[in-house]
Amino acid sequence: MLEQIKQWIERRRGGRSAGLDSENLPNPKTPGDQLLSDSRLIVLDLETTGLNAAKDEVIAIGAVAIRGGVIHLNDQFDLILRRPELDITETVLIHGIGHEALTQGHETEDALLYLLDWMNGDPVLAYHSAFDQKFLEKTLRSQLGYTTSHTWMDVADLLPAFFPEAKTGGKGLDHWADYFGLEVSARHNAAADALATAELTLIALNLARKEGLRTLKELHDKLHYHRRLQNMHRF
Amino acid sequence: MAAANQDSSRPHNTRAIMTFLREHAPFSSMDDNHLAHFAEHATLRFYADGDEVISPDDGVVKRFYIVKQGRIRGERHNEKEDRTDTTFEISQGECFPLAALIGERPTRTLHRASGDTFCLSIEQDAFITLFSESDPFRDFCLRGVSSLLDQVNQRIQSSAMASIGSSNTLDTPLERYALRNPIVCSPDLPVRKAVARMHDNSVGSIIVTDDNRHPAGIFTLRDLRTMIAEEKGPLDTPIRQVMTKDPCCLPSHADAFEAAMLMAEHHFAHLCVVDDENRLIGVVSERDLFALQRVDLVNLARTIGTATHLRTLISLRTDVSRLVDAMLAHGADSGQVVKIITTLNDVTVRRVLELNIKKNDPGVPFTWLTFGSEGRQEQTLLTDQDNGILFQTPEGMTEDQVREKLLPFAQTVNQELAECGFTLCKGNIMASNPKLCLSDREWDDWFIRFIDASTPQNLVYSSIFLDMRAVFGPTEPLHRLLDKVLSRIRKNALFQKMLAGNAFQRKPPLTMFRNFRYVSDGNKHALDLKRQGLAPFVESVRVFALANGVESANTLERMDELAKKGIFDPKDANAWKEGYSLIQAIRMRSHQEMLNRGEELTNYINPDDLNPLDRRILRESFRQAQRLQQKLEVTYQL
Numbered sequence: 001m002l003e004q005i006k007q008w009i010e011r012r013r014g015g016r017s018a019g020l021d022s023e024n025l026p027n028p029k030t031p032g033d034q035l036l037s038d039s040r041l042i043v044l045d046l047e048t049t050g051l052n053a054a055k056d057e058v059i060a061i062g063a064v065a066i067r068g069g070v071i072h073l074n075d076q077f078d079l080i081l082r083r084p085e086l087d088i089t090e091t092v093l094i095h096g097i098g099h100e101a102l103t104q105g106h107e108t109e110d111a112l113l114y115l116l117d118w119m120n121g122d123p124v125l126a127y128h129s130a131f132d133q134k135f136l137e138k139t140l141r142s143q144l145g146y147t148t149s150h151t152w153m154d155v156a157d158l159l160p161a162f163f164p165e166a167k168t169g170g171k172g173l174d175h176w177a178d179y180f181g182l183e184v185s186a187r188h189n190a191a192a193d194a195l196a197t198a199e200l201t202l203i204a205l206n207l208a209r210k211e212g213l214r215t216l217k218e219l220h221d222k223l224h225y226h227r228r229l230q231n232m233h234r235f
Numbered sequence: 236m237a238a239a240n241q242d243s244s245r246p247h248n249t250r251a252i253m254t255f256l257r258e259h260a261p262f263s264s265m266d267d268n269h270l271a272h273f274a275e276h277a278t279l280r281f282y283a284d285g286d287e288v289i290s291p292d293d294g295v296v297k298r299f300y301i302v303k304q305g306r307i308r309g310e311r312h313n314e315k316e317d318r319t320d321t322t323f324e325i326s327q328g329e330c331f332p333l334a335a336l337i338g339e340r341p342t343r344t345l346h347r348a349s350g351d352t353f354c355l356s357i358e359q360d361a362f363i364t365l366f367s368e369s370d371p372f373r374d375f376c377l378r379g380v381s382s383l384l385d386q387v388n389q390r391i392q393s394s395a396m397a398s399i400g401s402s403n404t405l406d407t408p409l410e411r412y413a414l415r416n417p418i419v420c421s422p423d424l425p426v427r428k429a430v431a432r433m434h435d436n437s438v439g440s441i442i443v444t445d446d447n448r449h450p451a452g453i454f455t456l457r458d459l460r461t462m463i464a465e466e467k468g469p470l471d472t473p474i475r476q477v478m479t480k481d482p483c484c485l486p487s488h489a490d491a492f493e494a495a496m497l498m499a500e501h502h503f504a505h506l507c508v509v510d511d512e513n514r515l516i517g518v519v520s521e522r523d524l525f526a527l528q529r530v531d532l533v534n535l536a537r538t539i540g541t542a543t544h545l546r547t548l549i550s551l552r553t554d555v556s557r558l559v560d561a562m563l564a565h566g567a568d569s570g571q572v573v574k575i576i577t578t579l580n581d582v583t584v585r586r587v588l589e590l591n592i593k594k595n596d597p598g599v600p601f602t603w604l605t606f607g608s609e610g611r612q613e614q615t616l617l618t619d620q621d622n623g624i625l626f627q628t629p630e631g632m633t634e635d636q637v638r639e640k641l642l643p644f645a646q647t648v649n650q651e652l653a654e655c656g657f658t659l660c661k662g663n664i665m666a667s668n669p670k671l672c673l674s675d676r677e678w679d680d681w682f683i684r685f686i687d688a689s690t691p692q693n694l695v696y697s698s699i700f701l702d703m704r705a706v707f708g709p710t711e712p713l714h715r716l717l718d719k720v721l722s723r724i725r726k727n728a729l730f731q732k733m734l735a736g737n738a739f740q741r742k743p744p745l746t747m748f749r750n751f752r753y754v755s756d757g758n759k760h761a762l763d764l765k766r767q768g769l770a771p772f773v774e775s776v777r778v779f780a781l782a783n784g785v786e787s788a789n790t791l792e793r794m795d796e797l798a799k800k801g802i803f804d805p806k807d808a809n810a811w812k813e814g815y816s817l818i819q820a821i822r823m824r825s826h827q828e829m830l831n832r833g834e835e836l837t838n839y840i841n842p843d844d845l846n847p848l849d850r851r852i853l854r855e856s857f858r859q860a861q862r863l864q865q866k867l868e869v870t871y872q873l
Contacts, residue, residue: 064248071279078246180351181304185251195248195279199353202281210283 025113026121028150031220036205039216041066042124043155043198044077046132047190053134061115061136062190064198065122069205071198077118078191081108108143116146123216127173127197129154153223155197155204161226162204162211176200249274252355255303259328261375269369276361279303282348289332289346296335296342299362302327305352309344324349324858329851333376336362409489409508409519417507417518419444422451422475426462429454429474440505440518443478448514450507452478457504484509487516492571494519499536499578539582545590545651548583552656555579556830559823569820570791577612580657581706584622587651588707597644599637601626602708606664610702611773611788615823620649620657621664621699623671625678625712634674641672664699675712682720686730694737698770701777702788717786724781731782735871738774743767743860764825765838768818768853771860772811775867779803790815807862814859817852821845 044063050056058081065075126132129152140146159176160166168175177184177196180203186192213219245253252274256262262270282288288307289296300307307325312318322344325331335342336359357365365372419442420429433441433456443452454474462468462477483497484507494506498521508517521534535554542548558579559572588603606621608614624641628634645666653659666672673681685693685700701720705713724730744767762768773790780793783802787793791812798808825840842850867873 062247069280073248073252073277073279074275076246076248078248183304185254186247189247191247192251195251199279199281202279202353203283203351206281206283206286 025116025146026119028121028148029123031123031151031216034216035214036208036216036219037068037214039067040120040122041201042119042122043194043201044124044126044132044136045190045194045197046126046135047188048135051131053131053138056135058135058139060190061111062192062194063115063119064191064194066198066201066205069202069209071195071202076191077115079111079115081111108139112140112143112146116140116144119150121150123151123153123220125153125155125158125197125201127155127193127200129156151220153220155201157223157226157230158204159200161222162207173197173200245271252277255328256301259301261371264371265369269365269372272361272365273355273357276357277355278357280354280356282352282354284348284350284352286348286352287345288348288352288354289342291341291343291345294341295339296332297359298356299330299336299359300332300354300356301330303353303355306349307331307346307352307354308349310347311344326851330375337376409485409487409491409494417442417515419448419515420474421445422478423473425471426454426459426474426477427470430459430470440520441474442482442507442515442518443474444515450482450484450509450513450515451475452480453482453505453507454478455505479503482507484513486511496574496578499575499582536579536582539579540586542586543590545587545654548586548655551583556827560827569816569823572823573613573615573819576618577609577614580609580614580618583655584652584657585707587648587655591644591648591651595644595647597640599626599629599632599640600708601641602705602710602712603666604713605704605706606699607702609706610699610704611790612704613773613790613819615819615826618657620652620660622649622666622706623664623668624666624673625705625708625716626672626674627712628674628676634677637674638669638672642667642669645672675716678716679719682716682723686720686723686727689730689733694733697734697737697777698774701781704788721781721784721786725784731778732871732873734781735775735778735867736873738771738778739864739867739873741766741770741774743771743857743864745854745857745861760841760843761839762842762853763838764818764822764840768822768857768860769815771864772815772818775860775863776811778867778871803866807866810859811863814856817856821849821853 042063042065044061046058046062047060048056048058060080061077062079063077064071064073066072067075124133133152137147137149156171156173160171166176166179168179173193173196174187177200180200182196182199184192184196208219208222213222249271253267253270256265256270256273262273282305288300302325304327306327308321309323309325310319311322313320325346331346332342332344366376367373418432418436418438418440420432422443422445424443429441433439440453440455442450443454445451452475454477458477458479467477482505483501483503485494485497487508487510497506498504504521506519507515508519510516535551535558539548539551542551555576559576584603584605602625604610604623604625606623608618609621624645626637626641628637649659649665649667659665664671682700685696703713703717744762776790776793776797779785779797779802780787783797783800785793785796785800787796794803794808794812794815797803798805803811821840822838826836829836842853845853
């Protein structure tokens, strides 16, 4: 990863005089008539120092890309950010990331620029995506002054939308992973959780195809509809 | 943990995939760089239960898959019966479709997900990179699935080899061993001159040939010794008068194993190698075959066959076990080894009988029968006696009078065989049992009752009495008896169906989920390789063999015959033979290990003690047994 980022920075610096500003970054795409079978989807997971977006910080970012309904392992993002000044004692036990690993991270700005470039403006999926979206947008804003929103979709909504009858025994990523018998290589590792989330996404997309959903918009609408239905039940 | 600290140049998920790959062949023997190349170029794909993964209609195969989770089944349409057959199953860690990918052609089998399934896959270019750079990967792909079987055999051989230290294998064609330009002479040459010729060439044998170079006889130093010791004639005698006539011959494409078996059976040390027109082209000696071996088959068979005391026979049994080690080391497969054990057991049984006749001749000719595994020539080191006597009542005697003479004799023989290591049969299926020491007429009546008035209870005995062979005495009476028995079974559809139902009871030890089903009593996590593994094959094959007039009692030979008669599809027959042989091989290796540890021999193994490869092989072999039983089920509408 380190090598990739170095090469990327050199390419950017050498190739274009514009330098490392946010002007040249790809624009986020809105869900339209792009075919699901052609689209690239980002599946992302963050590890943070805590649950409070107002005061906690991002430690690690893991993400994989789905293209044509397939996870491409040569198209992934796995990075621990450099945050040595943070107090991490609270969550260090959950994530397994200690001080040493954190200090070996990378210059945050470089990493975030690279992430945005890699994401290419494609829709982002995450499990309980509101959490990841809040943290990522906050970090992008404070570090890069980047305020453009990506399209986010919540895999925690996607799964019950397609498998309403599934008795998972709970709503967590673990519950669904167990339900489909997935083996997660290391829970609470951003990259491993991102891959598990992506695998669950593949399962949902497989069914989506069989139910005749063809475009990104149709998928987005189905989620939206499911969410409204859930909210109606709540009241 | 601090995952980032270890090898942080590779993303976590790449490392996780490498860890997964390392647990499976051939990846377990591949370099990390090659595994990383695989992981970095892989895609992860999902198939819901029933989804097509690759189909013959997809055209030339362009990618290589490995099952990460779930299962793939191969489907082929059976046009004769218009249904879909599952031809194979690919489970976690297994690769596909090798043959089609290497052959750059479409797959011939529809690959379908069986349960929700994830596969890792690489494109052709990544496959080619690995194929050209990684030796273990290339070997694996080229040999395809059969390389797994080879690996098992190689492991069996290498562990046995460790105690021997030789690299000859018994599959080697005989011509490789045979001495070219053998020393020959004409039948009229005086012995003196023939011996001089042998001396000049420092060889121990000379072949006597006629004008057409056909072997007419053989004369060895041993013959010379006997000739002089027994004063058979002067040294000017023409050699044809003292040579052994009609020497044993094998064609040059026969392998060393056949030669060794022939030598062991007849106790001689030289064989002529001939071409298609029976012209002599070489001689192979026992010493050529077993140059580096401490224990040799022929010598052992001869020593057993000429032992003069029971004591000697008993002491020779440990040599039999050492020989089995040696045979495994020389590349004999399990089918060959069980035949060797059976041959040596036969020699022992014959010698015990001969010694007893010499001591105390019952005075009535008889045929000594063996039943069950010995009848099938499938004995291992752990063996029971199952035997009986077939006699023809001499004129002026009643059958009971004959029995009065034979039973005490049989009693002694059974006891002495027990001392030689053939455990007494708990069910008293032994020649000393008056019910199993019968005349030809009585045996015939016995089988009529057995077949025509069969009850589910006495079907238990089918595995014993329907696998029958003569070990000693005239074979013609047994042949006549078998003829009648077989034609009776062929005509009796009800008996066949009962037999099939009985065979169907023995289920291979796999659960619905393809895990091992352990024996229910006592020993947890144990599989009984004989009762759960081999028996389903043996019993099912017996039904087909008897119903179709196959006379052989040996399971592998029966399968060959059934394939020849078109009852079994040749491909199925091969798969079943292979499955059966592999279970047998694993069983024999475990016997040798128990013996080396000084433990009592059992047929139980704990699959957890096996390496993952053997476990897979065992599982696949059991699955083949299930397929064979399915055929039984369909044929007899069970």
